[in-house]
Amino acid sequence: MDHFTYKNDILHAEDVALTTIAQAVGTPVYVYSHATLTRHYRVFRDAFKALNPLICFAVKANSNQAVLATLAREGAGADVVSKGELMRALRAGIPAEKIVFSGVGKTADEMEYALKAGIKQFNVESEPELEVLSAVATRMEQTAPVSIRVNPDVDAKTHAKISTGKAENKFGISWTRVDEIYAKIAALPGLVATGVDVHIGSQLTDLAPFREAFIRVVDLVKHLRANGHDIRHIDLGGGLGIPYVAEEKAPPLPAEYGQMVIDVLGDLDCELIFEPGRLIAGNAGVLLTEVIYRKEGEGKTFYIVDAAMNDLARPAMYDAHHDFFPVKRDTDAEMDVADFVGPICESGDTFAKGRKTPRLQGGDLMIMKSCGAYGAVMSSTYNTRPLVAEVMVKGDQYAVIRPRQSLEELISLDCLPHWEIVS
Template sequence: MNHFHYQNGELFAEDVAIARIAREVGTPFYCYSTATLQRHYTVFAEALKAAGLDATICFAAKANPNMAVIRTFAQLGAGADVVSEGELRQALAAGVPAARIVFSGVGKTRHELEFAVAKGIFQINVESEPELEMLSEIAAARGQVMPIAIRVNPDVDAGTHAKITTGKKENKFGIEWTRAREVYARAKALPGVEPVAIACHIGSQLTELTPFREAFLRVRDLVAMLRADGIDIRRLDLGGGLGVPYDDETPPEPAAYAEVIKATLGDLGCRFVFEPGRLLVGNAGILVSRIIRVKEGSTRTFLIVDAAMNDLARPSLYDAYHSIFPVAEPKAGAALAEVDVVGPVCETGDTFAKQRRLPPMRTDDLLAFGTAGAYGAAMSSTYNTRPLIPEVLVKGGDYAVIRVRPSYEDMRSLESLPGWLNDE
């Protein structure tokens, strides 16, 4: 469910007309609904509570690191799961307490680890033995003991896109589960770190519960072995990954997901940490774009829009599907025609949809791309020297620009000419 709907013939975000935002802010832009963010978080949290799980929810900031989005969740009680110093700083600036921040990621630098330890965050998820040794050295030098989880790779196929699966033994993430006891023993012996948790995240956009169940059963076995080894496992960090509907998928409801956790891990007396990202923000955002022109090709009709692959990379990167619909509500029974929706970037890959059936569209009409709240703005770039596009947050009848569109002068101010290229 989301809070984007037609009213009096035009698309609204909650109680704000999308066409109004387009006039006042310009296109393209991202638009997020506060009511949808709040609803998705509440549904997930209540499902965990109903299953009797002692849970901490840390929003995966990589899905949408905008400070206003992070703060919206923080005000509901969420923490943050971060994968870089930049995201950690963003979470802190948004008001997330350090005691509710988990630092994940396979390539943490020494400087990033030093910063995280200095801030006293809740947990660092260690993904390799060299990282473990480095973190021990850093924390011990500061006279601190850092709570850690070791991310275990359970070698479970998540059944999702190859570029977003993370739990198979050939993936770069985590430590192979068959070596976990050895690595935990090393962690127990090192100064400055305390292994208190197991972390496991097998991928993103999962639409079936079976891979979760398989991974969680392996985690269960590992808990028993580690406790037998004298390691006090008190937390289980189960990551995120539960999918959202982009097209005709029917992902499991949070309540069903929670019941799988209860059945496989619920009797271990552990506190659970969850790191949902896409689940919370995907459906809460749309990308709004204006049609530059309608081009009739020899075999196809192209709708050329002012958004591009640098604004929304998922279709070109993953061949991902996003629903596309007019901002002006089509008339009932309007004839549909197959069109290609493409952007202006000089790449054939700058294509949002091929042979998509849409009602008649004209130059300057507005289109909305659905389920764009996750990995949209977060993955955008300035390719073709195109400015990053605005992000807008709606709440009821109000809206605010939460990331401005930089001017070309702003972009150019980040660059400089070396002395030998300056005119004499």
């Protein structure tokens, strides 16, 4: 459930008409619903109430300070993959002891910053990373809490570009090398093994791959404990999918996922950590855009909108589906079948093909749904298109939470070399 609904045939975010936001802020613009964010977090949290887990929002899904601060007030932690994301989480009010640091390429500088902050744990993904972390922690006279991200070689049956748990993926350490890796942690100074980490991919729509991976994790934890390792945390990552296509079968509900986790891991006496991102933020945001032209092609109709692949990369990158809805609903409108495209000079700048829609014209407003995760965070300035604005709505109020970048601001980031400067 989200809080984007029609009222008097005008699409609203909670109690604010999207026409009001478009007029005041311009388009394209990301619009987030505070009520949807908090509801999704609470539904996920309540699915695991019996286990009292630590829920660390995956900052890579949406790193806006307003989003992070909203979730921090709900009690969320953070899963970060860079120094910048860690800095954002801390500034948004997420306590360091609720932050886990993931990612395959942590630098010594990032490790030092995280150790100074006092984060909960490092999710380590390679032997060289262990060695660098040991050296940094030893130099700082600290002990770094470590969980090894174990690659369970489980096929998540999701898009190849967001699958992370198979043997050929770059993430984690092979299941077959766990004993020697944990023995290495015990031997290296400045490190202590406190947990196990597993994340098999994103946008999973079936619980079977989760169950398969988690059963392996249970056996692994028992084995490591028998070998003298004090395993206190299990980080189960994120990955539960959201409904992108209204007509298709919805992914499992958090309550179903929670019951499966309780069944498989409930007796293990470990603190559980989850890293949901898309599940919390995905359907809490839309991309509001304006139709520039309706173009009749050779046997095909195009709606050219003012949003582009630099603003929302998912369709070009993953062939991702986003539902389109007009902001002004007209139940008597003539229907059209068209492609929705952006103005960038790339054939890949296409949001939808052969989509059935009420007939539109230049100046009409539309939204793309399910854009709250991996939308604004993946945007770029390709074609010298400034980064778009972001807005959060709460009830009948709205606030710009990231102003639209101006062309002057964007171009002024360039610096001419001294030999091009004429005095």
